[in-house]
Amino acid sequence: MSVRGSNGKLLAADDKSDLIARMRALAGIPRAPARDDAVPQRVAPAFDTLDEYKLLTQHREIGHSQGVADPFFRLQRGRAGSIAIIEGREVMNFASYDYLGLNHAPSVAVAAKSAIDMYGTSVSASRLVAGERPILRDLERGLAEVYAAEDAAVFVSGHATNVGVISTLMRPEDLVLYDELCHASILVGAKLSGAARRAFRHNDLATLERLLEDAAGAHERILIVVEGLYSMDGDVPDLARLVEIKRRYGAWLMVDEAHALGVLGATGRGLAEDAGVDPRAVDIWMGTLSKTLAGSGGYIAGSASLVELLKLGVSGFVYSVGLSPPVAGATLEALAVMMREPERTARLKRNGQLFLEAARAAGLDTGLGCGHAICPIMVGDSLRAAKLSERLLAAGLNVLPIIYPAVPMQSARLRFFITSEHTEAQIRSAVEMTRRELDRLVADGVGLSGVAQRLASGWRP
Numbered sequence: 001m002s003v004r005g006s007n008g009k010l011l012a013a014d015d016k017s018d019l020i021a022r023m024r025a026l027a028g029i030p031r032a033p034a035r036d037d038a039v040p041q042r043v044a045p046a047f048d049t050l051d052e053y054k055l056l057t058q059h060r061e062i063g064h065s066q067g068v069a070d071p072f073f074r075l076q077r078g079r080a081g082s083i084a085i086i087e088g089r090e091v092m093n094f095a096s097y098d099y100l101g102l103n104h105a106p107s108v109a110v111a112a113k114s115a116i117d118m119y120g121t122s123v124s125a126s127r128l129v130a131g132e133r134p135i136l137r138d139l140e141r142g143l144a145e146v147y148a149a150e151d152a153a154v155f156v157s158g159h160a161t162n163v164g165v166i167s168t169l170m171r172p173e174d175l176v177l178y179d180e181l182c183h184a185s186i187l188v189g190a191k192l193s194g195a196a197r198r199a200f201r202h203n204d205l206a207t208l209e210r211l212l213e214d215a216a217g218a219h220e221r222i223l224i225v226v227e228g229l230y231s232m233d234g235d236v237p238d239l240a241r242l243v244e245i246k247r248r249y250g251a252w253l254m255v256d257e258a259h260a261l262g263v264l265g266a267t268g269r270g271l272a273e274d275a276g277v278d279p280r281a282v283d284i285w286m287g288t289l290s291k292t293l294a295g296s297g298g299y300i301a302g303s304a305s306l307v308e309l310l311k312l313g314v315s316g317f318v319y320s321v322g323l324s325p326p327v328a329g330a331t332l333e334a335l336a337v338m339m340r341e342p343e344r345t346a347r348l349k350r351n352g353q354l355f356l357e358a359a360r361a362a363g364l365d366t367g368l369g370c371g372h373a374i375c376p377i378m379v380g381d382s383l384r385a386a387k388l389s390e391r392l393l394a395a396g397l398n399v400l401p402i403i404y405p406a407v408p409m410q411s412a413r414l415r416f417f418i419t420s421e422h423t424e425a426q427i428r429s430a431v432e433m434t435r436r437e438l439d440r441l442v443a444d445g446v447g448l449s450g451v452a453q454r455l456a457s458g459w460r461p
């Protein structure tokens, strides 16, 4: 369209766009976006062209070419427990964290429902601004009591607890020493802190001491991180010695009790109770609400000043919503049941021992497992482990494979989670089935070495 000026003459193109821009500004209309062809274009890489994506699909294709379906994200119905309903079929379940069967305890479900009636399904915002609900403080006091600690703080995720707490307490000039088998969330927290990081060989406290010796005087803050019960291997650290070491070198000791609460100790109070060590000797107790306590979220128990510092300093606490009321209600009641009914923990201990003894008697390699709620059955080859899990599911047993990179190459395994609710018959039958199917796979030569041979002879997945 041609536009004329006040003198009746046609306006030049530049004057015309200047006039239009001024008129738009007067009318409060935002600037028109620049024409596409005026802006240099760069195409963002499509996600399916990323190397990491290609690697994922390659792994899956190798599995498919060997007739192994993806063992992850299997559709389940019903509650996690000693029985699972997978693809409409009831199977024995050795892949649930419901160590004490509390996901099935009627009083836990009732507590979750009454928390909804009282507080709704959300506390709506960070506790700093949304205010406190007594149920959350009751849960924190209950968790503090487990460790005879001054106080505790609960967070909305166990993973985020480790990430947030470690990255808040530790600074670039500090040092984090952790067991090489520690959970990924501990490594992420340490990395995010910017502190120097050193892993020591699993449960090798002599190496830990050497690292502390080497670092003497170089760091104001040193944090040692271990797990109460190792989640991939099912063994425990020497807490008494760790306490002695951390005192000698002026370090903080943090113990992740994700798998230890409800499992270790005569009444399920975890590693300190199991080892006969005063829990107050540990600076930072960490745990999750997602395993024994049948909910989701994480916690820290320790001194009042530590808890205050974290509640005002951890970004994931200050800027994240508080735990949802039904989860707080459920976990508070689950904790109460755990304390009221120590026979659940006693039953779990018997089952853990029974599984270990039966597996050893069947000649299965139980790795570092020592009769607690987690027992690996070492397979070595990742493909064989995945295939074993698949065949066991077909035979009526759900147990998942753990493969690289979750564990080192050639350390693939099936990871059995044993609960207080498994029967002796289920345990014995799970061991027998595993022995039988593993023997068949070995006899058939199923494994990655077979794939390597085929690749060498020109075959491509």
Ligand SMILES: Cc1ncc(COP(=O)(O)O)c(C=O)c1O
Binding pocket: 157, 158, 159, 160, 162, 183, 185, 227, 231, 256, 258, 259, 288, 289, 290, 291, 296, 297, 298
């Ligand atoms: C040792 C350990 N720490 C932390 C976590 C994270 O906990 P959550 O799954 O509750 O976020 C896990 C999860 O399995 C774990 O095994």
